[in-house]
Amino acid sequence: MSSLLLCTYAAVATAQSSEIPLDAAVRTGKLKNGFTYYIRHNATPKNRAQFYLVNKVGSVLENDDQLGLAHFVEHMTFNGSRNFPKNTMMNYLQTAGVRFGADVNAYTGYDETVYQLPLPTDSKELVDKGLQIVHDWAQSATLDPVEIDKERGVILEEKRLGKGASDRLQQQYYPLLFNHSRYAARNPIGTDAILKSFKPAIIKQFYHDWYRPDLQALIIVGDIDAAAMEKKVKALFDDLKNPVAKKKRVAYAIPLTGKNQFIALTDKETTSTTAEIVIKHKAPVMSTTADYKGLLTRQLFNSMIASRFAELSRQPDPDYLSANSGIRDFLGGLDTYRATVVVKPGELKKGFMAMWYETERLRALGFSADELDRAKQNLKEQMENIYREKDKNPSGNYVQEYLSHFLKNEAAPGIEGEYKLMNRYLPLIQLDDMNTLIGSYLKDNNRDMIITAPADAQKDLPNQAEMERWIAEVRSMPVQAFSVQKLSSALLAAEPVAGKVVTEVTDSKEGITTLTLSNGVKIIIKPTTFKNNQIIFRGFSPGGTSLYEDKDYPSAANAASIIAAAGVGNLNATELDRFVADKELEVRPYIAERFQGITGGSSVKDFEVAMSLVYAYLTQPQKDSSLYKTMMERSRARYDKRANDPGSVFNDTVSAVLGNKNIRRTGPSIKKLDMVNLDRAYQIYKERFSNAGNMTFVFTGSIDIAAAKPVFEKYLGSLPRTPIADKARDLDIDIPAGSISKTVYKGREAKASVLLVYSGKYDYNDRNNILFDALRETLNIRLLETLREQESGVYSPRVELSTTQYPKGRFSLTIQFGCAPANVDKLIATAKAEVTALANNGPRPEIIRKWQAEWVRQRELDVNENAWWLSYLVEKLQSGGKLDGYANDLIIVKETTPAAIQDIAHQQLLNGNLIKMILVPEQ
Known part of the structure; x- marks a missing residue:
C-alpha cells in the first residue's frame, strides 16, 4: 500500500472514530x-x-x-x-x-x-x-x-x-x-x-x-x-444508602499554569545527584477508537526512546550514570513528559546536557522510519503473545481493566477487542503521528526542573537561570540524526554439530520425561497446559564461585553479568538487543556460590532461538573492555555515597556480622570492586561452562517433546564435554553461634529497624521443612497479634525462614520490624517471649488450622504454575530429593500438630544462638 493511500485511510479511520465498547464478556450494570x-x-x-x-x-x-x-x-x-x-x-x-x-x-x-x-x-x-x-x-x-x-x-x-x-x-x-x-x-x-x-x-x-x-x-x-x-x-x-444531603464529589485537578518552575534540594542521606525535567500536559482520554490510536502512538514513543537510551548506555564512557525519558501517567487530569538523569559525582552539567540533548534531538529530528518499524513490530509481537494466551489470562488482569474503566472512564474492550483495535490502527501510525505527539508534549512551558543531591554537592548546584542557560546551550548545539546500529551478522558463525538423544525415560504418573544426550547433558521435561505459549527453563551444574579463592571471588561473582552484558556469539550488546527485540524470549547465564548455569524462557515460536542463545552464551562469550570500564565506573559512583544511606549501612553491617566478615558475605564496596579483573572474569566464565557433561536442564510449559528433541540435539547436544566433574566446595561460612548484639547509629529520623536472627544446625528433609514453615507462619501470626494489634508498636512484622542441605544442614529464622526508637527494647522482649512461648507451649490449635488452610489453598494455585514446577524440580535435582516428593506434602501438612511445632521450635530456637541487630538514629 502506498504511503498516500495509507494516509488517506488513516484520515477516514479517524473521521469514523467511535466509542470503544466494553468487553462483551463482562456483565455490568448500575x-x-x-x-x-x-x-x-x-x-x-x-x-x-x-x-x-x-x-x-x-x-x-x-x-x-x-x-x-x-x-x-x-x-x-x-x-x-x-x-x-x-x-x-x-x-x-x-x-x-x-x-x-x-x-x-x-x-x-x-x-x-x-x-x-x-x-x-x-x-x-x-x-x-x-x-x-x-x-x-x-x-x-x-x-x-x-x-x-x-x-x-x-x-x-x-x-x-x-x-x-x-x-x-x-x-x-x-x-x-x-x-x-x-x-x-x-x-x-x-x-x-x-x-x-x-x-x-x-x-x-x-x-x-x-x-x-x-x-x-x-x-x-x-x-x-x-x-x-x-x-x-x-x-x-441494593440496600446501600446515599446520604440525604450528598456532598458533591468534586473532580479536583492540577491546573496548568503555563509557568516554568525550579527547585534544587540536598540531603545528607541522599546517595546520588539526580536531575528531572517534568513537562506537564493535559492527559488524553481513552474512550474512542481514535483515542486508542493515540494510546498506541504513546506506547511506540516510549518504546523508541527507551531503546535509544539503552543503546546510549552501552557506549564507551557515557556522560551520566543512567538516564531515561518518556510519557508518564500523573495525577489531577495530567500526564507528563519526564526526563531523568543520575549524574556522576561533580558532573551535573555534563550529565544533564547529555541527557537533554536526546530531548532536543527528538524535537528537531524526531524518530527514523527504521525505529518506528521496529517498535511497531515489537508491539505487535507483544500483543500477539497476549492474544495467544487469551483463554489463560489471569483474572487480576481483567480486574485492572475494569478498575480503570470505573475510575477514569477508560475503555476496556478486553483482549480480543484490543487485539482487533491493534491490528486496525497500528499499521496506520506514521512518522507524522510521532512528530505531532512530540510537538504536543515537548513544550517550553509547564516545565518543572527538580534537582536532588547529597549535602556535599550543594556548592555545585545551579539556580533556575543557570539551568535554563544549560537548556539553551543544548538547543544551540548542532543536532545529528540518531544512528541505529543494524545487525551485521548472524548470531552464530557456524551451525553446531548436533549430538544425539541416547536415552529417553518417561514417568507417565508424574508427566516427566528424562532425556540423556550423547555429551552427557541431562534434560528433565514436564509439559503443562497452564499457558498456551510459555516455555521456561533452567540449566545448572555444580561448582560456582565456591571453587575460587577469596582474591578471585569478586571476579567470579561478577563474571556472568560482565560477560553477558558484552553480547554473545557474533553480536555485540546493541546488536543482541536488536536481535531479540521482536522475539518473546529471555536467556541469562549465572554463576552462584554452588552452581553455575543458565535460565530463561520463550514463546513456542521462539524456542529454537532461545536454545541457540543458550549455546552461544555457553560456548561463544564475548568481553568488551570499554563496556566493562563503563560498568565499573557506574558501580563506583553508586558505592561512593553508599555510606550516606542508613538502610544500606545497616544492611551491610548485618551481612558482615552474619557472614563473619567474610568477603563473600559483606556488602558491595569500592574495595571489592577494585578486585574485579576483566580477563580473570572471562577466564572463570569459560571455566565454569566448559563441561556440559555435568549439566542438567529442566524445562516446563507448553513444550512439545517430539518437536523439541532435534532442537535439544542441535544446541545442547553440541555443548563441549570434559572428563572433569567439579563439585562445589564447603566454604565453612556459617552464621556465628552464641548471643551477639550490635547497634548501628545512623540516620536523622526517629525510626528504628530491628532484626533478630535465630540459627543453627538443621536436619534438612521434607517433613522438617514443612514443620518449619508452619513454625514460621504461626510465629508470624502471633507477632501480628502482639506487636501490631495488641501493642500498636509496628506496622508489619516479618518472619522469614532459610534452610539449606548443602554444604551442611543449616537454618536461619529472622524476625524483622520497624518501630519507634523508644519502643525497641519492649518490642524485642515481646518478640523473644513469643519465640520462647512457642518452644515451651506450642501454638494455639486455631493458628495451626489457619496455616494449614493457607498452605493448602496456596498449593492449589502453585501446582498450576510453570514457575513453581521449575523451582520445585530444580530444588529436588540439586538436593538429591525425589521428584514426586510433593505428593506427600499434603499428608504432612494435615498431620501437623501443635506438639510437632513445639518440638521443632524447642529443638531449633532454644539453642542459644541469637543475633540481635538494631538500627537507631545518630545520637
Whole structure:
C-alpha cells in the first residue's frame, strides 16, 4: 500500500472514530442507588475469584481536619463491621486460607480507595461470606473508638517506615510538582498531629459522607457463574444508602499554569545527584477508537526512546550514570513528559546536557522510519503473545481493566477487542503521528526542573537561570540524526554439530520425561497446559564461585553479568538487543556460590532461538573492555555515597556480622570492586561452562517433546564435554553461634529497624521443612497479634525462614520490624517471649488450622504454575530429593500438630544462638 493511500485511510479511520465498547464478556450494570458492578467469568486460576471494592474516594476529599483519614478508614474497615465485629473478619478469612497482606489487602490513593479480596470459589459459604465482607466494607464499618485508638499507633508506624531522605525531599518538591493544588496538601498518609488526636466523630463523618453507593463499584472476576453472581450482587447491595444531603464529589485537578518552575534540594542521606525535567500536559482520554490510536502512538514513543537510551548506555564512557525519558501517567487530569538523569559525582552539567540533548534531538529530528518499524513490530509481537494466551489470562488482569474503566472512564474492550483495535490502527501510525505527539508534549512551558543531591554537592548546584542557560546551550548545539546500529551478522558463525538423544525415560504418573544426550547433558521435561505459549527453563551444574579463592571471588561473582552484558556469539550488546527485540524470549547465564548455569524462557515460536542463545552464551562469550570500564565506573559512583544511606549501612553491617566478615558475605564496596579483573572474569566464565557433561536442564510449559528433541540435539547436544566433574566446595561460612548484639547509629529520623536472627544446625528433609514453615507462619501470626494489634508498636512484622542441605544442614529464622526508637527494647522482649512461648507451649490449635488452610489453598494455585514446577524440580535435582516428593506434602501438612511445632521450635530456637541487630538514629 502506498504511503498516500495509507494516509488517506488513516484520515477516514479517524473521521469514523467511535466509542470503544466494553468487553462483551463482562456483565455490568448500575443499581438504583448508583452502585456499579462488573462481573466476568474467567477460569484462570481455577476455583478462584477476585473481589474488588472500588471507591472514588481518596485523600483529596479530606477536609483540613481529616488529613490521613481516608487511609485510616481503609484500616478500620478490617477492624470491625456490622457482621464481623472487631477482628473476626480476618480470623474468618485466615481460617479459610486467605492471607492478610499477601491476599486480602487495600490501598488508598489521592483519588481512590481500593479493596481486594481473592477467594476460593469451590465453597458456596465462603463466596457468600466474601460478598458480605465487601458489603460491610462499603458501608458498615463500626469505627469503634477503642479500635480507632489502637490503630493510631499502627498507622503512625506505617508512616514512620516511609520516613527518610526520599520522603523529606518529596515533601519539599511535591508542592511545586503539584502546582500548589489541593493534591500538594493531601498526602494519603496524613499528618502526625491529626493521626494522633482526631476525634472519632471526624472519621465517622468522612466515612458517612464518601462511602456511598454512587461512588462505588464491585468488580468480580473469576471461576464463577456470572449470571448467578449478578443476581446475588443486585439483591445484597441494593440496600446501600446515599446520604440525604450528598456532598458533591468534586473532580479536583492540577491546573496548568503555563509557568516554568525550579527547585534544587540536598540531603545528607541522599546517595546520588539526580536531575528531572517534568513537562506537564493535559492527559488524553481513552474512550474512542481514535483515542486508542493515540494510546498506541504513546506506547511506540516510549518504546523508541527507551531503546535509544539503552543503546546510549552501552557506549564507551557515557556522560551520566543512567538516564531515561518518556510519557508518564500523573495525577489531577495530567500526564507528563519526564526526563531523568543520575549524574556522576561533580558532573551535573555534563550529565544533564547529555541527557537533554536526546530531548532536543527528538524535537528537531524526531524518530527514523527504521525505529518506528521496529517498535511497531515489537508491539505487535507483544500483543500477539497476549492474544495467544487469551483463554489463560489471569483474572487480576481483567480486574485492572475494569478498575480503570470505573475510575477514569477508560475503555476496556478486553483482549480480543484490543487485539482487533491493534491490528486496525497500528499499521496506520506514521512518522507524522510521532512528530505531532512530540510537538504536543515537548513544550517550553509547564516545565518543572527538580534537582536532588547529597549535602556535599550543594556548592555545585545551579539556580533556575543557570539551568535554563544549560537548556539553551543544548538547543544551540548542532543536532545529528540518531544512528541505529543494524545487525551485521548472524548470531552464530557456524551451525553446531548436533549430538544425539541416547536415552529417553518417561514417568507417565508424574508427566516427566528424562532425556540423556550423547555429551552427557541431562534434560528433565514436564509439559503443562497452564499457558498456551510459555516455555521456561533452567540449566545448572555444580561448582560456582565456591571453587575460587577469596582474591578471585569478586571476579567470579561478577563474571556472568560482565560477560553477558558484552553480547554473545557474533553480536555485540546493541546488536543482541536488536536481535531479540521482536522475539518473546529471555536467556541469562549465572554463576552462584554452588552452581553455575543458565535460565530463561520463550514463546513456542521462539524456542529454537532461545536454545541457540543458550549455546552461544555457553560456548561463544564475548568481553568488551570499554563496556566493562563503563560498568565499573557506574558501580563506583553508586558505592561512593553508599555510606550516606542508613538502610544500606545497616544492611551491610548485618551481612558482615552474619557472614563473619567474610568477603563473600559483606556488602558491595569500592574495595571489592577494585578486585574485579576483566580477563580473570572471562577466564572463570569459560571455566565454569566448559563441561556440559555435568549439566542438567529442566524445562516446563507448553513444550512439545517430539518437536523439541532435534532442537535439544542441535544446541545442547553440541555443548563441549570434559572428563572433569567439579563439585562445589564447603566454604565453612556459617552464621556465628552464641548471643551477639550490635547497634548501628545512623540516620536523622526517629525510626528504628530491628532484626533478630535465630540459627543453627538443621536436619534438612521434607517433613522438617514443612514443620518449619508452619513454625514460621504461626510465629508470624502471633507477632501480628502482639506487636501490631495488641501493642500498636509496628506496622508489619516479618518472619522469614532459610534452610539449606548443602554444604551442611543449616537454618536461619529472622524476625524483622520497624518501630519507634523508644519502643525497641519492649518490642524485642515481646518478640523473644513469643519465640520462647512457642518452644515451651506450642501454638494455639486455631493458628495451626489457619496455616494449614493457607498452605493448602496456596498449593492449589502453585501446582498450576510453570514457575513453581521449575523451582520445585530444580530444588529436588540439586538436593538429591525425589521428584514426586510433593505428593506427600499434603499428608504432612494435615498431620501437623501443635506438639510437632513445639518440638521443632524447642529443638531449633532454644539453642542459644541469637543475633540481635538494631538500627537507631545518630545520637
